[in-house]
Amino acid sequence: MSASKRLFALAVVVVLAGCAAEGPLHKDISASIPAVPAGKGRVYFYRTNTMFGGAITSDITMNGRVVGRSVRGSFFYVDENPGDCKASASTEVEREVSFTLSPGETKYIRSTVSMGALVGRVNLELVSPGDATSQMAQLHYTGTPLTVR
């Protein structure tokens, strides 16, 4: 393989893999995460540490406002008023998930990357609490800084 081909292959790997998130691990800070405020619901957003499409990122909006970013290997949460909710992410197309949120309830949304025409697409899906908490243990927190307890 020529040097130029090796360089191209390396570039492809870098683009596909991207950079993982930085921040404390969920398992190290879970005790510092405050309880859901009274009258609110909580939504966790996370993305597992998979290589495919790792360089693809997207803002995540919830009910029309940007609340964070989909980054490989990261999670954050948002406390929201109960009711109908819509979360979305967009690259070349916008993908949305709609769900209801009750007071005191916690929901989990996982973002994944799928193949697109020109760039990868970031998809959002609801995940059961059991699956989500086990998948988030090794992910990095990218939300607002927490007060260590």
Place this chain on the structure above:
Amino acid sequence: MKFTYALLLALVVGCASEIQRTPTQFKASTDAAMFLLASDVTVKPTLGYPARLRGGSTWVHVGQVPEGPVYAIKDDVFMVRGRNAHEAQCVISDGGKLIGFFLPVERAFVPVDPQVQLHIDRK
């Protein structure tokens, strides 16, 4: 040429249709009747991706739409997917046949085709 084929494939794969739905009227219930789904069931909403109802899941009666009684999954999440994903509840006839899905945010009904007889244990 190969690149063109790959691009066309990517376009086709990425262009999922939104699931077909019609507005409906939901009336909440408080009787909290439940049933246990005995085995896995995979059904297809109109134009959407197949959705899997897990065997062993518990479903609670939460209300009624003109199309039938509405049941929500307990301690878990259930959604249907087309271009976008939607939290969904099941519309199930008194005889245990899955008629379709109710989307609580969109307040809409999504029929399944064909309707599926579920094996359920009423609690």
